[in-house]
Amino acid sequence: MIRSGAKALAYGTNTVSSAINPQLWTNDTVEARADGGVTSFGIDMSPDRSALAIGACMKYSDGTAHIELAEYRDTKRHGTAWAADWIAQRWSKTAAVVIDAQSPAMVLLPELKSRGVKVIVNTTNGMGQACGRVLDMLTAGTLKHLPDEAQPQLATAVANATTRPIGKSGAFSWNKAGSDIDISPLVACTMALQGAWTTRRNPNRRQHVMH
Template identity: 35%
Template sequence: MSAATVTTEPTFSRVPAGDEATGQDCIDLATGYGVPLDEWQADIIRGVLRETDGGWSASQAGLVVSRQNGKGQILIALELFGLFELGEQILHTAHSVRTSSDAFRRLWNVIQSHPDLAGRVRRHSQMIGAEYVELDSGARISFSTRSASVGRGLSLDRLIVDEAEDLPAAEVGALAPTVFSRPRAQSIYFGTAPGVTHDAAAFGAMRATAHSGLNPRLAWWEWCADWGHDVDDQAMWVRVNPAVAAGRIPLQAIIDDRAILPVEQFQAERLSMWPPTTARHVPIITESAWEKLRADSPGLDVSPDAFGVDMSHSLHISVVACWMVDDRAHVEELWAGTDVASAVEWIVAAATDTCEVVIDDYSPAAQLIPELKPRRIELRRTNARDMAKGCLLFETRMNAGTLTHRGQQSLTNAVMGAQKRPIGDAGGWGWDRRDSSVAIHQVVAATLALLGATWAGDKPTGEAFFL
């Protein structure tokens, strides 16, 4: 690759428009305190902190780039500015203890190296796995590894998800509610392309959303080689490693990695090759059989027996109703969108005294539960065992012809795009995506609605409780 063709531009980006003055202030602060930034890193900071109408243009931001290019340097700049200028409450999470502790150490070294910053620290902890810094202003940043419970009960201005290529659904469900109540909240997901051992469904769904443009408030940058590209093409090595293109990291570092890393690891960690789903997908029901289950709606004057609510990894919400009519169960999606507050208000207005609202505890939709709590909604919270029961019930009714639907494309696409994943060791299963580009939250919501409607007519199996 000649010098004339070297570029640090991303291979793909999509960034909402907005004013970049705050982003430039962040860059100036960081560089003033000895945090150097390449121009491509500065461009990302400007994009993340773009503002429109008094708020962040992007509610979510994501970055995919190979390891050792400088993702952490961007985060240090954002965290310094968030703490010392914006007075934010920040949670920095990572998959591994080593990564989260290293992120703390790097930020702490900057603070300790400058007396005017260190003098504003009220308290801090360097305990591994529980590091934090709190300022005299009340601004605070905590560092933690991720789990199914991390973040519960917190209210954050900025959520940082490092190593986002390994982000299971349960962790998304725990983290998503943390940025619900703050008016200028923002979530940042940084990672590389996933390897074969990573749970990348959430990060992959976000990437698919970025490429499709479905979420106008998602900012996204990536430096990814196309799958199948020659792994020994050194011009591509430079193209997808902006730190090499910028001259900060020598090409020899990648040559050395190529000599020692297994090819699959090299593809993910050095070329950010996003693997495709190659297995042939067999839907749980054929399109023709699903079409035969199509039926008219019971009508707006008939109250549903239950609502099911689910949220995708890209934070799209589906509310599906289920009616029990004679020997059949009828499901329809009645509300869809991304605004949590609007979803809550719609559910409150639509749910009757006898209509259960069912939400899975480990779904990102669990963030609606605290908002529904004071509204006296008849709510049932489910677990993995309940989901296995619901999926078996859904499949049994489909096969028996006693589950009907109105032919909505969103629900049809979800059913056709879903596949089974095992739950437990007794043959139970739950819904899973055939690949990261598929949204299945509609069929999950339909399953929860069916489960709730079945429970409503069979109270001995469990009493619903009021929050």
């Protein structure tokens, strides 16, 4: 696990600044997720398609949220179909499932649709909104997460995430500081947060009487 002890990360002769202030990230740590919110999921896959991440976001009625890495698996060992099954099992109690249009995880779209899951495909503008929201909420102390020790893959992604500009409006998306870094856990959690804030689906609206 790579700890976010410093804001500057050295790769060869280049030094880049991590996008997420490590002190802010540490300050927003909680030992356990609070209950009582509505859950959304985001899915992302590393560019080399070697790992698949499912991020979760629980949004609360007071406008705060909690993000965590729900699942992270090696695709060479486990494949990808498991993710569609995993999401489908939870769909009835889920507010949103989001995949970015540029993500290799888009390969899961047909499998999710065949299981009755309605996926929100995130746009470039949506990515800018989502990444900005993560930083804004961390700064405001309204976005919580589990300790790094409990989620080493997410901790590594956060510590090594940089930004890449989108267009000329100041929007940005996550980028990675080194070729050996996988930021899909962070992207998946970011997509889950985006879904929580943009979905109109309320899984608590209807109560199913049938068993």
